[in-house]
Amino acid sequence: MPDKVLNNFFQPKTIAVIGASESIYSYGTRFIQAQLDFGYKGKIYAVNHKGEKTLGLKIYRSLGEIKDRIDLAFITIPARFILETLDQCMAENIKAVVAFTAGFSETGAEGRELEKEVVKKIKGKARLIGPNCFGPYCPSGGITVVTGGEFARESGPVALIAQSGQLSECIIARAQGEGIRYSKFASYGNAIDVNEADLVDFLMDDRDTRIITQYLEGARDGRRFFDIARRNAGRKPHIIWKVGLTQMGATASSSHTGSLAGTGAAWDAFFRQTGAVQVSTLDEMTDATVAFNQMPKGCGLRVGYISGGGAGTVLGADACDSAGMQMPAFEKRTERKLAELLPGVGLSFRNPVDVGNPHPPKELLYDLLAAMSADKNVDVVVVRRILFSVKMSKIFSGSTAPSEKDQQELLEVPVKVMKKYRKPIVIILPDDMTGAGSIYLEEERRKIRDYFFANGIAVFMSEQRTFTALSHLAGFKMRNSAGKADDREIPAPAKNSRTRKLFLNAVKKSRTPILDEIQCKKILKSAGIRVTLPVLAASRNEAAAAAEKMGFPVAMKIVSPEITHKSDIGGVKLKLQSSADVGRAYDEIMAAVRKKAAKARIDGVSVQKMAQPGLELVIGMTRDPQFGPMLMFGLGGTSVEILKDVAFRITPLTRRDAKEMIRQIKGYRLLEGYRGQPPVDIGHLEDMLMKLSAFIEDNPEIKEMDINPLFAYRKGAVAVDARIILDE
Amino acid sequence: MPDKVLNNFFQPKTIAVIGASESIYSYGTRFIQAQLDFGYKGKIYAVNHKGEKTLGLKIYRSLGEIKDRIDLAFITIPARFILETLDQCMAENIKAVVAFTAGFSETGAEGRELEKEVVKKIKGKARLIGPNCFGPYCPSGGITVVTGGEFARESGPVALIAQSGQLSECIIARAQGEGIRYSKFASYGNAIDVNEADLVDFLMDDRDTRIITQYLEGARDGRRFFDIARRNAGRKPHIIWKVGLTQMGATASSSHTGSLAGTGAAWDAFFRQTGAVQVSTLDEMTDATVAFNQMPKGCGLRVGYISGGGAGTVLGADACDSAGMQMPAFEKRTERKLAELLPGVGLSFRNPVDVGNPHPPKELLYDLLAAMSADKNVDVVVVRRILFSVKMSKIFSGSTAPSEKDQQELLEVPVKVMKKYRKPIVIILPDDMTGAGSIYLEEERRKIRDYFFANGIAVFMSEQRTFTALSHLAGFKMRNSAGKADDREIPAPAKNSRTRKLFLNAVKKSRTPILDEIQCKKILKSAGIRVTLPVLAASRNEAAAAAEKMGFPVAMKIVSPEITHKSDIGGVKLKLQSSADVGRAYDEIMAAVRKKAAKARIDGVSVQKMAQPGLELVIGMTRDPQFGPMLMFGLGGTSVEILKDVAFRITPLTRRDAKEMIRQIKGYRLLEGYRGQPPVDIGHLEDMLMKLSAFIEDNPEIKEMDINPLFAYRKGAVAVDARIILDE
DSSP: OOOGGGHHHHSOSEEEEETOOSSTTSHHHHHHHHHHHHTOOSEEEEEOSSOSEETTEEEESSGGGOOSOOSEEEEOSOGGGHHHHHHHHHHTTOOEEEEOOOOSGGGOHHHHHHHHHHHHHHTTTOEEEOSSSOEEEBGGGTBOOTTOTTSOSSOOSEEEEESOHHHHHHHHHHHHHTTOOEEEEEEOTTOSSSOHHHHHHHHHTOTTOSEEEEEESOOSSHHHHHHHHHHTTTTSOEEEEEOOOSHHHHHHHHHHHSOOOOOHHHHHHHHHHHOOEEEOSHHHHHHHHHHHHHOTTOOOSBEEEEESSHHHHHHHHHHHHHTTOBOOOOOHHHHHHHHHHSTTSTTTTSSSEEOSSSOOOHHHHHHHHHHHHHOTTOSEEEEESOOOOHHHHHHHHGGGSOOHHHHHHHHHHHHHHHHHHOOOEEEEOOOOOOSGGGHHHHHHHHHHHHHHHHTTOEEESSHHHHHHHHHHHHHHHHHHHSSOHHHHOOOOOOOSOHHHHHHHHHHHHOSSSEEOHHHHHHHHHHTTOOBOOOEEESSHHHHHHHHHHHOSSEEEEEEOTTOOOTGGGTOEEEEEOSHHHHHHHHHHHHHHHHHHOTTSOOOEEEEEEOOOOOEEEEEEEEEETTTEEEEEEEEOSHHHHHHTOEEEEESSOOHHHHHHHHHHSTTHHHHTOOTTOOOOOHHHHHHHHHHHHHHHHHOTTEEEEEEEEEEEOSSOEEEOOEEEEEOO | OOOGGGHHHHSOSEEEEETOOSSTTSHHHHHHHHHHHHTOOSEEEEEOSSOSEETTEEEESSGGGOOSOOSEEEEOSOGGGHHHHHHHHHHTTOOEEEEOOOOSGGGOHHHHHHHHHHHHHHTTTOEEEOSSSOEEEBGGGTBOOTTOTTSOSSOOSEEEEESOHHHHHHHHHHHHHTTOOEEEEEEOTTOSSSOHHHHHHHHHTOTTOSEEEEEESOOSSHHHHHHHHHHTTTTSOEEEEEOOOSHHHHHHHHHHHSOOOOOHHHHHHHHHHHOOEEEOSHHHHHHHHHHHHHOTTOOOSBEEEEESSHHHHHHHHHHHHHTTOBOOOOOHHHHHHHHHHSTTSTTTTSSSEEOSSSOOOHHHHHHHHHHHHHOTTOSEEEEEOOOOOHHHHHHHHGGGSOOHHHHHHHHHHHHHHHHHHOOOEEEEOOOOOOOGGGHHHHHHHHHHHHHHHHTTOEEESSHHHHHHHHHHHHHHHHHHHSSOGGGGOOOOOOOSOHHHHHHHHHHHHOSSSEEOHHHHHHHHHHTTOOBOOOEEESSHHHHHHHHHHHOSSEEEEEEOTTOOOTGGGTOEEEEEOSHHHHHHHHHHHHHHHHHHOTTSOOOEEEEEEOOOOOEEEEEEEEEETTTEEEEEEEEOSHHHHHHTOEEEEESSOOHHHHHHHHHHSTTHHHHHOOTTOOOOOHHHHHHHHHHHHHHHHHOTTEEEEEEEEEEEOSSOEEEOOEEEEEOO
8 A cells, every 4th residue: 555645745735944054055945946946836944053044935943933734844954963853853743754965875884874763763653755865856746856946847647766866857857858747756865764665656556647667776675666566567657767787787886875786687577577667778768758658558569660761671670670579561452552652662562661762742651651550460650761851851852852831741641640540650750960050950850759749649769769669668568468367366375384384394403504305305295396205214224125115216315414515525326226226326425425525414315216307497496685585497407507598587476477487498499399309298387386486485484495407297397306595 | 902993983073974854853963963062173964865954064965975084974864774874884985883773673673684784784894883872972072972962071081881872861961960071982772883892892991081881781792791891800990780680671671672681690700700890770880980080099998987976877887887898996096086086975986986966166077087097997988977068057056057167167177188198088978858948958068069079089978879889999999909910810722622522522422412421521531520430331240340340339320312310210329339239220220211211222321439428519511691601619409409509600710710609609618617527628629610611611512511419528529420411
C-alpha cells in the first residue's frame, strides 16, 4: 500500500523553508525564489536563526513561531544542525520533510552515522525525502525544485524519480522540449527514508501519472522495489535508466551516493522479470518517453517503412533489425498498389519502400502512406527523409524546390492519413545541418516536430533512435499479452514445511557453513528434486555392502567437512563396477587423503549409484546484495563454464520466469535435441526451478547453492552433485 | 598504384554536361547551376540534341562540335542513350566520365546487361564513375554535386566516398556544421568501373587528404579493397560506415545497388585486419571524423574526467567502460592537489572528479584542469557539464548566475590549459533544451562549440558519443604501435609447391568434389600440418595388418565417395585395442553400410592410430563472396558448435592475424590451461594457421575445408579428421 502522506511532498498547501536567509545565494532563499517564479499558490514560511526578511517574506526564528499548520518542511541548513531541526519539525507534527542539505553518507562514515540518527528521529512520525536531494516538482501542486523556476507549469502524464538532482534537471529540460509534461517529479538523494520503492508504489496508484520514468544509480531497498515493480508490471509503463552497470560506473556510483550498484546479472533479471523498460542514455530515455507519451495505445513489432531515397531503406532495415523490430512483406494488394504508384523504381513496392527522392508530390505521399496504413501486416508506419522543411528543400533543390504552399500541404499528409486509418505514423526528422549559420533550419525543424507532436505523431532524430524507441513500445505491449495469465502469478510463500525442518536440523548439526553432499541431497529430495542419494560408509566393508545393495556402477567420494575440492586431492572414484573395485577405491581414497589432507576430519566415504549419462546442466543460487536470492540455470561442463551461458532470475520465480530462463541460454538448442540427440524434459526442469525457488524462499539461511552437474534426460533429471553454503 | 586519371574527376579544367536542357528541372542544367553557384572556375559546355541556350550557355549538339579538350564528361541523359554517348566520348578521347543517370543494374537484368556493354566501351580508354551516382565534390577543383551548390567552398583534410549520393549529402551537411571540411568527395553509385578500391587507393596517396571516410553498402571488388585497406593501414585513418550488416539491411541493400552485402563475419575480419575504423551510425561517423580532425596527434586510452555534478561521473564512467577506454588512478601528487582544491567533497580528488556544481570559479577550473593535464597517467582530459553558457546558467541559477564576463573567462580556461600543457582536452556540450522556444540556447551552444573547435578542442553531444569517438582515436593509435613490425608483414605468395602438385593430382583423381580423408591428410601433411595418417585397407586382413603395424588403439572408418556422414550410418569404430577388435569392427562396418547405404561405392576402410586426447579445436576455411577465402579458428565439440565461439580472418594471414584470432575466442582461457589442465602449444597453432593460410592461397580450387577435430597438446597439435571441398 502506498503511503498517502507522500502526497504532502507534491501538493503542500504550506511550506516552511528552514535555512532561507537574507542572501539570495542561500539555497533556502533560492528555493523560495523558484517557487515565486513558478507561481506557487500556497503559503511559504522562511525560517532562520537570524535575518529579518527575505524576498518580501518575514523570517521566523523557529517553526514554533508559525501559527499555521505546515504540510512540508524544506531544510537547507548545514548537516550538523539537522537533528535539532528535526526535533522542531516533529514537535510541530510536520508529516513531510525534504532534506536538501548535502554532507551525509556520501562524504563518509560520520555522515552515515548521522543518517542513522535522522532515521531514528522521524521513524513512525514523518516521511523524509533526502538528504542530498533537490526534492519535488509538481505543476498541479505549484511546487518546483530550486533550479526549476522556469520548468513547465502545465501538468502531463509522466512522472520522474531520480536520486540525482542535477541529472533530473537534464532529463526534464530535454523532455520538455520533446513535448513531455510531468505529473510529479522527485529527486530523493540518499534515500534514507523515502526511497525508489516508496515512490514507485505511490506513483503506480497516482491517477495523474500514466508513465513512470526513473533515473537510478542503485536501489536502497532492492527487494521491495523488485516486488512492487513486478506486481505492477503491465499496468503503467515503467522506464528505468539504470546507470552504474559497468565496473567503472559502479565504482563512481558508490562514491557518489553511498549506494551499492547492482551487478549486471541481477539487473538483467530485474528487467526481464518486471517488464520495466530499460534505457541506457539520456537520448534513449527521452525517446522512450516520447514514444509512450505520443502513442498511448502502443504498437506492435511490424513496421511499414518508407524513405525518400534508397540508402535510407538500408539504414532503416539495419536499425529495425538491430532493435528487434520487423519489416514484414506487405499484403499482395498493397504491393500491387505501390507498384502502380511507383512504376519503374526497381523493387520499391516491397517493404522497405523507396520513394526515389525526398520531394514526392503530396498526392503520391498520401496514397503511399494510405496504402501502407491499410495493410494488415503493418502495425506502425515509419517515414524517413521526406523533406517537410521549406528551407532545407531550398538548400538541396534551389530553384527547383517545391513552393511553400506545396510544402505546407505535404506536412499535413501524415496527419490526415493517420486520422483516417488510425494506424500510428512515426516521423524521422534529423537535424541535417548543425552549423552556427544553419540555426534557422533547426528552428524550423522544431516547429515541424511540434506540429507533428500536437497531432499525435511521434518524431525522432535518427533511424536508430526511432526503432529503439518503438521496440520499447512494442516490447511493453507484447510482454503484457504473451503467455498464460497463470504463468505470471507469483507463488504463495511456503509455510513451515517438512523440508524446512530437515534443513534447520542439518544446519544445527553441521560444524561448517557448507552442508555435505549427503545432507544436501536429503534436503533436496525432500523438496521434490530427484537426486542420486549417497549412503555414508565408515569402512571398506560398509562401502562394499552399500554398493551391492544399490547396484553397479557406483561412485565413491570422501566425506569431510574440511575437504571441499574432493577430486583435486584424489578423493573421488567413478564407475566402480564391482565390490572388489569398491574396496580398492576405498583404500586408494584413504591413502590419497592421508597424503594430501592429513589433518582433515574424515567422516567416511559416500557411495552412490552412478547416474545414467545425460545432458549436463547446472542450477545454482546466489545472493545479490540488492535483490537477495537469485536462481541460475545453464549448461554444464568446463568449456561452457568459461563461455558463461547462464541465465539468472530473482526468486520467487513465476512459471513464466522458469520457462523464460531455460529458453534464454544459447545452448537451449541442445535441450531441444541437437544432431540426433533426444530432447530433454524441459517441463521437468521448469518444475524443478519452481520447487527450488520455493525452497530458497523458505530457507533464508542459504547463501549459495550448486547443483552441478544436473543430468537431464528425455524424462526427468537427476542432481548428481549438490552443495549448499550457509550464511554465517 | 593509384590511377592518376582519377584526378580529372576532382580538378577538371573543362566539363561537358551531356543532357543539360533548357529546363531548369533537368538534372544536367541543375548540375550546371550548382557549379555556377559553387563558383566553378573552369569552362562548362552544355550538350543536348535540342535547345539553344541554358543558364546563359550555348547548347552544343554533340561533343564533336566543342573545340576545347574536355577533362570530364558528366552524363545525365537517359540510360538508353548511354552507349552512343560513350562512343562520342571515346571518339573525343575523354578520359573521365561521370554517369549520373540511374536505371541500370539496380532495376534488374536488362540494366545489368547494359552495364556490361558500358564497361566494354570504356575499357582501357577512360575511367567512369557511376552510373546512378552524384559524382564528385572538390572545393580545390571548384566542382560540386547537383545538390551541393551551398556546400563549403573551403578545403579540408577529410575525403569521403560513398555509393549513395543522397546519404553523402546528409554526411557532408552534418559534418560541415561540426567543423569538418573536405578535400575530395565522390558518390560512385553502381561502381561498374571506378569502385571503392580505386578511390581508396587514390586517396591514400592524395596529399590533400589526411582522413578517409566512407559510407559503404557492399564492396564491388572486395579482395582488392581489402588488400589496399590493409596495405595502407596505419598511414591515414580510414573510417568506414558499413551498412547492410544485418539480414534485413543486407536484403534492402542488394535491391538498392545490386551489390552483395558482406556477411558479418567477413566484415568483422576486414576491420580487425585492416585497422579501418568501423562506425555504424551517422552520429558515430560524424563524431569519429571530428575526433581525427580536431586531434591530429590522436590520444591514448587513459581519460581524466571531470564533471560539474556527481551523477555525471557515473554516466562518464559507464560510457568510458562501454567504449573500452580507461579512467586510471591519478598520480599521488595530482590527488593531493585535487584534495586541496576540492576540500570536503567526498572522494572527488579521485578520477572521475566531481566539481560539485556546474559553475566553478574560473580559477578553480583552471587549477583542476591543469592538475589533471599534468598527470602522467592521463592521455586526454574530458570535461562534462561545466556550464559555459551564459543563457543556460541564467535559466538554472537565475539571479545567482555568474556574470557574462565571468562566463566568457570560464570559456577560455580549457583553451589556456591546453595551450600550456599540450594535452588534449575534450568538451561534452549537449543540447540541454530542445524546445522551439529554446532555439537561442542552441544558437549559443553552437557558437561555444565553434569557439572550442577553432582552438583545437573537440566537442561532442553526450558522454556516450564522446567516449565512442575517443575510443576510435585511441584504437587507431594503439593498433599502429602494438606488436612487432614483422608480425604485420603480409607473407609472399607461395610458388608452385610440391603440395600444390599433390593437391592438383588428388583433384584430378577425385570423382567427387569432396576429397576423402586419406587424400586430405596426405596433402595437409605435405603442407606441414601434423595429422594422424590413415591407411586404406581393402579387406579384413589388410586392416588388421595395418593396425598391428601402427600400434593400438586405432580408429576405423568407411571410405566411400558417396558417404559423407560416416558415423551416422555406423561407419566409424573407435578405440580398437587389438587385431581381433579390428576384425570384428570391419565386419560390423561392412554390415552396417550394406544395410544403410547399399548402393554406395566402397573403397575400403581407413585405419589410423587414435590420437592422444587433447583440447578439441577446429580450424576451417570458407569463401566469402566479397573477400574470398577466410580461415576460421575455434573451440570444438557439440556445445561449442552451438555457442559459435569462433574467429575468422581473410587470407593471407599476417602473423599478427594468427595471434589475434586465437586470442579472440572466449574459450582462449582453456588454451592457456584452465582448472589445472596443461596449456596448449599456442605458438604451434599460430604456425599451423600461417601454413594453412599459405596453403589456401596457393590452391584456389578449394571452396571449403574442415579440420575437425584438431587435438592440441602441451606440445604440438594433430589434425584428427579433415575434409576439403572443391569449387565446382
